Amino acid sequence: MKEVRIGLVGTGWMGKSHSKSFLNALYHFGEEYGKPVFEMVSDINEESAFEVKKKFGFKRYSKDWQDIVTDKNIDLVDITTPNAFHYEIAKAALLNNKHVYCEKPLSLSADQSKELVDLAKEKGLVNYVGFNNVMNPATKYIKELVESGKLGDITKVSGTYDQDALLDAQIPISWRHMKKISGSGTLGDLGSHLFSVLQFILGDMKAVNALTRTVIKKRPVRSDSTDMKAVENDDIVILLAQYENGAVGTLSSSRIATGRKNYLSFEIQGTKGAVHYSLENLNDVHVYFTEDHSVDRGFRKVLLGNDHEGYSAFQPASGIAIGFNDFKTLETHEVLSSITKGTSYICDFNFGFKVDQIIEAILESSESNNWVSI
Amino acid sequence: MKEVRIGLVGTGWMGKSHSKSFLNALYHFGEEYGKPVFEMVSDINEESAFEVKKKFGFKRYSKDWQDIVTDKNIDLVDITTPNAFHYEIAKAALLNNKHVYCEKPLSLSADQSKELVDLAKEKGLVNYVGFNNVMNPATKYIKELVESGKLGDITKVSGTYDQDALLDAQIPISWRHMKKISGSGTLGDLGSHLFSVLQFILGDMKAVNALTRTVIKKRPVRSDSTDMKAVENDDIVILLAQYENGAVGTLSSSRIATGRKNYLSFEIQGTKGAVHYSLENLNDVHVYFTEDHSVDRGFRKVLLGNDHEGYSAFQPASGIAIGFNDFKTLETHEVLSSITKGTSYICDFNFGFKVDQIIEAILESSESNNWVSI
Amino acid sequence: MKEVRIGLVGTGWMGKSHSKSFLNALYHFGEEYGKPVFEMVSDINEESAFEVKKKFGFKRYSKDWQDIVTDKNIDLVDITTPNAFHYEIAKAALLNNKHVYCEKPLSLSADQSKELVDLAKEKGLVNYVGFNNVMNPATKYIKELVESGKLGDITKVSGTYDQDALLDAQIPISWRHMKKISGSGTLGDLGSHLFSVLQFILGDMKAVNALTRTVIKKRPVRSDSTDMKAVENDDIVILLAQYENGAVGTLSSSRIATGRKNYLSFEIQGTKGAVHYSLENLNDVHVYFTEDHSVDRGFRKVLLGNDHEGYSAFQPASGIAIGFNDFKTLETHEVLSSITKGTSYICDFNFGFKVDQIIEAILESSESNNWVSI
């Protein structure tokens, strides 16, 4: 057994989620993959830091993340702050020879991300970006369907990540709507999840042609206010994509997508098979094989089960629904394992960098109205 | 009761389908909407012409469509020939003061179609293009949802028409793969149906940005041959679309779409509601209203029934599945009614012209790699 | 080509549906299976008889069904009267050496039906009962799945036929609610369809244990009346069933089944596979095979297509939705073919008799509260 001493920066929903997930990873996978030790937590809001210290039993807390990245008793810096701080903290952590686990996105630009990629490589440290949906057993199963050639050559892809959480025009303006703090809108927020899943399954994207729309142009500054402020980024993004493997496709995302709650949905068509999937029904993968006898051929509704990597940690038998939070448990397990056993992992900084490149190409295309190579 | 004396040109699947549909229109709607009289049928293949004459009781037959368009006992010229002949026959029919019912597409170019639009208008004759799916009671219901404002302002659209009928690379080359005879590939063949349905529901398209792909680059000249010939048009088309009403969307079509059989599928999101639909389950319309109480809110699976225009001709009660052929019965009913009662109809030549414009803009965009206005 | 001269008795929805279906059978299958000739139609309501004569081109009409059964120019007596008259007319027709095509149910009792079975056998005449759903290509496909052994030994069955057409307690009382005219309620009306489909697929039922309920105990005598009359038969029936093949199951039917429109739905589980199906999505058959590789195993959504018997008469390619009316076309085709070619058919009088036996056993069980053997 090896301890992994964690320094958590940020105590919002994700900060708590990471901590809870580390504990569940321990219970589900056992301490041979590393025992998470909650060493220190920091938040500029001292009260929040203290609360999370108490809730999860962190030994110490601080108002200043510098205390974390420089602490000699910390092995892993876990970054869950607002996006704008990721780069600076991750860089400092690496320079202090800490392993880093950073919520997505890795930074606010592909350039910054590339710098972190190189630094992490030079230092030989674990560098993990928390793309929730990549660790989904369904995603891994679909990746295997593609990689094994069971679907043949991939021809066409369609995908979207739609939510209607921001549909109501009376929801006040927030950091999500501000270009400086958040960068793009639904593109980076939801779209990045879609791109990360497809990056894993299909490999590199080659070129994009995109269009963005801000539908709700102004929002109140507070819920009880008639004072309005301009929304600065995209409510909707739509794009054409070309993949290195020859596939082409239509992708999109909307944060005002009426009726859709967590609709990360896609269909991948190959010359020998096809698959479609939606996160709103996350335990069902629909897969079709042309080699089935034609009279009995159709999309199979495959329920996640013990044959699918990651699933069996949670359930004793197939077909018992897992949930979204289990993905985060799988993620923290992978983080622990990469530190204690040196196991490989998918969502390294380079992976995060590739997603950033896609996002930047989409923004560039939406401004130039042209195809942009990645 | 008024007789509508029909001259049918072309005796393939669609020729027979039109004739059968005229009879079913009579039985379902009654002769007050016009009694179809099978006056003459023509086909360059005399045997085929004779066979259809006998099957449906046409009074006469001919090898030459000129005999039809010039016959004084014919009221309506029904054109079901290969696409390349539509323009010439329709023009001759109009010039001879015949009503025209022409299978889609109206012609091989927007220019030709425009000429027919103007001629029909000048002559004051019925000019109908047979877009199968527009007469679908589901399509009409969805059109009403949009037009009534129940879905609010339309924000995002996604749609596809996918089939895998041509997936097998061993299927021999045919007129469908030849640019000269067929024009585009899946774009005009399947895509035109998708565009016609969305044209009806959403109104005019404003601009497109498209990409096409020919995946199966060669096909055998015959099923038993190793002699290969180049496929000249698109297996796949993907595009971004902007509508006049402000909506944006991703559209696509593939004729090699593994697992999909008749997947004309779309989702329309508005600020107050959303709808999604697939022709593979043609009796189910899924509709969502934001005004529903949130605890009970979700997409409603509405089964077509007596409340939906067109349905009650076929079934005595709601929820009893209608089929694709019923759409053609509704179409021929509309043709008869427009002639005998002067009722208005959706798919006139101008409607067909607009679909042709969309197709041409998509082709142009796929060649120029730029946005093209319509 | 052989003509089949038809005498139609009854001109309601089903009378018209039969006539239209005979014509569609001709157009879809061709006259080599027999050309239907509309010889005479009768209805006690002379006006209705005249109207249908005109609509379908019957040569003659009459107020008296006796004119039909005794006419020397009639080959087939087609019975679509209210249920209470089926027995008498069918018997007279057989005695006059006419082929008989009788809407379901064959009669009002198993005893009457048995008498007709024996008489038809003695006379060597075609004796067909119109169970709509048996001719469904999905039903035939499922029958084949069972009969071929692909599903293994059948273990458990569940099934229901639910509609909510009579849910509204303000719908006036009608013949359907009267024991003398209609016999049972939903049991005979909807249940008989469920039993006919399962009889075909699974073979003979062995014993039942049933319970019935009349939920809406009184209904107004007219829609505008406060005068109420007692409903005399079942709104709901539920039962346990044992089949000769060893399967056991739960079956039910309700005519006040809120939300269900045409929900003839069932699941059949065998030791090697399983299938589930609903008439509300009549083109989808869901089938599961244990022999599939476990990681990819799931219910396959098989769309009806050219591989399924009956389908290809209607569509040129797989996956294009057929509808309920097409079943009736297949049925009339089978009637014509049995007369002109002597082909075998499923729904003979003996089949109808077996369904009657099931219904009587269910009624007996619901009164005795005991298991009843069939």
Add this chain to the structure above:
Amino acid sequence: MKEVRIGLVGTGWMGKSHSKSFLNALYHFGEEYGKPVFEMVSDINEESAFEVKKKFGFKRYSKDWQDIVTDKNIDLVDITTPNAFHYEIAKAALLNNKHVYCEKPLSLSADQSKELVDLAKEKGLVNYVGFNNVMNPATKYIKELVESGKLGDITKVSGTYDQDALLDAQIPISWRHMKKISGSGTLGDLGSHLFSVLQFILGDMKAVNALTRTVIKKRPVRSDSTDMKAVENDDIVILLAQYENGAVGTLSSSRIATGRKNYLSFEIQGTKGAVHYSLENLNDVHVYFTEDHSVDRGFRKVLLGNDHEGYSAFQPASGIAIGFNDFKTLETHEVLSSITKGTSYICDFNFGFKVDQIIEAILESSESNNWVSI
């Protein structure tokens, strides 16, 4: 904050699941509902006891459950042993004035359960039975739909709990197949979950009429053996049920239900609405209201979200899938809360007793072939 000192008896899957769930309850709901303290764990297998002690940080362990029930530092005895020991341990715990949390079933007979009900009442102690599925937010939502009258009077119910985990006849015999240790087969194992959910939603059952089947009559004694032993209890149970509220229904369960993995599925029809649900898609509740405007009426697919009790502990926004393990977290939260705050709970011993009564009535009916009152 109040500590709840836990003594866990049994260290199998459920023992670990309870412990993990107590911790998650703490993290999701906070310590104001009680802080679980892992005081002692026991298992006759000392190694297992030690392992769980270490995994979850129990202070002490023992080979003997008597050490737990008599320990003065324990507040709650958590029973996760094989079913046959539940009664004895629960009784001893209550006699020693411990709160009790017992996995389902409460005991092996209604008589034993009744004794425990009375004892717990007399002692005034928390008495909780762990029916997983009752704490499902979907179950609570459906309960509310019924109780509020939104569905009107309930008329018909259908339900099943099917799994195919034991379909393979080569799976060796185990305690689950033995009458003495396990009591009934699928009836008690899976059926009890179905009955518990419906007991909660619909209230008391009044009478049953049942049939059981053992399809796989012998199983090998070990996986590599040809030595066969008789299966002593039911693979399949089917039954008719009458509820006190007037509803009637068909229920069933199979542990050899090909293709079904975790198919706890039911439909409830009322005079004003209906609902259907399946645990295989646990985040979707399908609900229908007759009061919706008819043209737009259909089953609504409601995704679980913040409006549904229990959900918001797990996710920050609606529509993000929760999983089966979250039900157990909700359950342990309710246990903690009932101890520290005296809050009421659904699954008390009396609830468990009622489920036992249903199971006994079903067994009696399946032997007598008669209706049995409960």
